[in-house]
Amino acid sequence: MNFERTLIITGGAGFIGSHVVRLFVNKYPNYKIINLDKLTYAGNLANLKDIEDKPNYRFVKMDICDFEGVLKLMQEERVDGIIHLAAESHVDRSIKDPFTFAQTNVMGTLSLLQAAKAAWEGAFEGKRFYHISTDEVYGALEMTHPEGIEPPFTTKASSGKHHLAYGEKFFTEELKYQPHSPYSAAKASSDHFVRAFHDTFGLPTIVTNCSNNYGPYQFPEKLIPLFINNIRHRKPLPVYGKGENVRDWLYVEDHARAIDVIFHKGKIAETYNIGGFNEWKNIDIIKVLINTTDRLLGRREGEDMDLITYVTDRAGHDLRYAIDSSKLQRELGWEPSLQFEEGIEKTVRWYLDNQAWLDNVTSGDYQKYYENMYAGR
Ligand code: NAD
Ligand code: DAU
Numbered sequence: 001m002n003f004e005r006t007l008i009i010t011g012g013a014g015f016i017g018s019h020v021v022r023l024f025v026n027k028y029p030n031y032k033i034i035n036l037d038k039l040t041y042a043g044n045l046a047n048l049k050d051i052e053d054k055p056n057y058r059f060v061k062m063d064i065c066d067f068e069g070v071l072k073l074m075q076e077e078r079v080d081g082i083i084h085l086a087a088e089s090h091v092d093r094s095i096k097d098p099f100t101f102a103q104t105n106v107m108g109t110l111s112l113l114q115a116a117k118a119a120w121e122g123a124f125e126g127k128r129f130y131h132i133s134t135d136e137v138y139g140a141l142e143m144t145h146p147e148g149i150e151p152p153f154t155t156k157a158s159s160g161k162h163h164l165a166y167g168e169k170f171f172t173e174e175l176k177y178q179p180h181s182p183y184s185a186a187k188a189s190s191d192h193f194v195r196a197f198h199d200t201f202g203l204p205t206i207v208t209n210c211s212n213n214y215g216p217y218q219f220p221e222k223l224i225p226l227f228i229n230n231i232r233h234r235k236p237l238p239v240y241g242k243g244e245n246v247r248d249w250l251y252v253e254d255h256a257r258a259i260d261v262i263f264h265k266g267k268i269a270e271t272y273n274i275g276g277f278n279e280w281k282n283i284d285i286i287k288v289l290i291n292t293t294d295r296l297l298g299r300r301e302g303e304d305m306d307l308i309t310y311v312t313d314r315a316g317h318d319l320r321y322a323i324d325s326s327k328l329q330r331e332l333g334w335e336p337s338l339q340f341e342e343g344i345e346k347t348v349r350w351y352l353d354n355q356a357w358l359d360n361v362t363s364g365d366y367q368k369y370y371e372n373m374y375a376g377r
Contacts, residue, residue, distance in 0.1 A: 001055060003032040006079050010036045010064055010112065011086030013043035015218040016132070019256040020083060025051045027260070032056050034077060036070070037086065038063045044366050046357065047217045064108035067115055074119035081128040082116055083263060084109065087187065090221055091136075094183035095315055105186035106193070113197045122202070129194070129205045130263050135248070135275065137188040137209060138171040139178030140318035143246070152279065159326035163277035166246045170324035171209070173271045180316045195269075204268045208259070211275035211323040214343065215252035216350040220358055227286060228351045229358055231293040231304050241313035243283030246320040250276040251343040254336040261334045275323025276336045283308075292348045 009024065011017040012035030025033045037043045039061055051057055062069050064086050073079070087105045088094065094101045109131065116129050143166050145151045152164040177192075179185040197203040214224045227237050258274045266272060286308065291301045328334050338346075351358060360366050 003056065004030040005081060006032040006034065006077050007081040007083060008034045008036050008079050009083045009085065013037040013039055013045050013047060014085065016213055016252055016255060017085040018047035018217050019252050020085065020259050021048060022051055023256045023260060025054050025057045029056055032058065035059045036062050036064070041367065042089065042219050044361060046360065046366055065103065065111050067111040070112060070115040071118055074115055079119065080126055082112060083130045083132070083259065084112055085132045088183065091181045091183045092314065094181055098182035101182050101186040106189045109190035110193050113193060113203065117197065117201055117203055124202060124204050127204050128263065129203055131191065131194040131205065131207045132259065133191050133207055133209045134184065134187050135171050135209050135211045135273065135321050135323050136181065136184035136318065137177050137179050137191060138175045139180055141167050141169050141171070141320040141322055143167045143320055157277060157324055157326045159329045161277060164279060165322060166279050167320055167322060170322045171273060172324045173273055173327055180318055198269050206262060206266045206268065206270060208262055208272045208274050210255055211248035211250050211321060213252045213255050214249050215347050220362060223282065224289065224347065225351055227289050228293055228348055231290055231307060232297065232352065234304065234307065236309040237286060237307045238309055238311040239283065239286060240311060240317060242310065243281065243286065245282050245317060246279050246322065247282065248275050248322050249278050249280060249340060250274065250336060251338045254338060258328065258334050261332050265332050272328045273323045273325050274328060275325045278340050279322050288344060289348065292345060296348055296352055
């Protein structure tokens with residue numbers, strides 16, 4: 001079968017990557033989509049069961065650090081685009097084991113860049129290297145507020161959008177990088193390498209920095225799936241510090257739609273911030289999770305509030321993230337489609353309906369299963 005384009009999506013077996021792979025495979029039957037993933041603890045092919053038999057989908061178990069392997073694959077498949085999501089993604093793990101984060105996020109990205117440069121041999125017309133990054137590279141924002149007004153207060157973005165905020169400053173594309181965790185330092189470094197490959201070799205690159213994603217298939221070490229699962233099983237909810245930290249939440253399918261728009265219409269060498277103008281204090285989100293989970297399980301709403309357990313804060317815990325995605329809205333017309341209330345209801349319902357998926361990923365059984373399945377390939 002002749003395909004119009006052939007793309008590699010790295011990290012396609014992970015949380016966001018699986019939504020991006022699903023979107024591209026279904027929306028573009030004339031594209032061949034190669035999901036290149038090492039299947040670490042965070043990669044799970046069960047996330048893609050519904051599309052694994054599609055004729056335009058191929059899975060390749062490979063480490064992005066394997067320069068020779070990636071180059072050979074790119075040459076054999078005549079790959080003309082890369083959407084790069086593979087990474088170590090959990091801040092707490094990066095505090096315990098920073099080496100793995102430098103290896104995967106920095107050296108892995110460098111190896112992909114070198115492979116793309118070698119495979120495309122300067123013929124960059126129609127090619128694209130799209131690197132997915134995070135808002136955490138910008139560091140932490142303060143919680144300032146106009147005099148006399150208690151946060152969250154209503155403010156207006158340059159796109160004209162009104163939204164609630166916990167501070168007067170936002171992450172814009174021009175901000176200087178100030179990463180604090182080993183995870184965000186490694187992501188920042190990878191972003192710099194991507195831009196350097198454009199500036200030095202003319203590689204056609206794009207970088208996007210997105211806020212916190214939530215939705216189905218997120219590994220239950222992250223706040224939202226971990227807490228839904230714990231509420232269901234009436235296990236303690238470990239709230240770091242006072243629960244006052246603010247995050248800006250975006251439904252994962254809205255991120256995948258943004259990636260689609262930017263991959264096709266974004267300008268080479270540009271950076272776009274992606275976010276939902278949806279700031280929440282952790283403790284408030286946790287209360288919403290308890291109420292929603294209780295209600296959907298037929299319990300009295302708020303019955304499980306006593307599971308909240310304040311624990312020692314995360315080292316270097318960033319206070320507030322808040323993305324200004326006005327540029328993306330203005331230039332490419334992207335906007336989030338889901339209200340948070342709707343997104344969180346869908347998300348809680350999905351985890352409650354998919355207990356088997358949660359049990360599987362927490363037991364590690366899926367890794368043994370797929371290790372056997374792909375042994376020797
Ligand atoms: P995830 O941890 O759920 O998935 C990561 C995937 O990458 C897994 O499938 C894993 O097997 C794969 N992988 C890891 N190391 C690899 C390697 N060496 N070679 C090949 N594959 C490898 O991550 P996620 O939350 O889906 O995040 C995806 C990307 O989006 C990351 O680059 C992350 O920095 C970025 N991001 C995440 C968020 C968020 O809220 N989760 C927000 C903004 C940006
Ligand atoms: O901002 C984008 C980033 O969002 C992504 O780049 C990262 O890959 C992703 O993991 C996420 O990072 P966070 O550290 O913000 O997400 P996490 O779900 O780990 O934590 C969200 C908030 O909840 C944070 O303030 C820490 C707090 N928290 C987290 C856990 C796991 C708790 O209070 N208790 C917990 O047990």
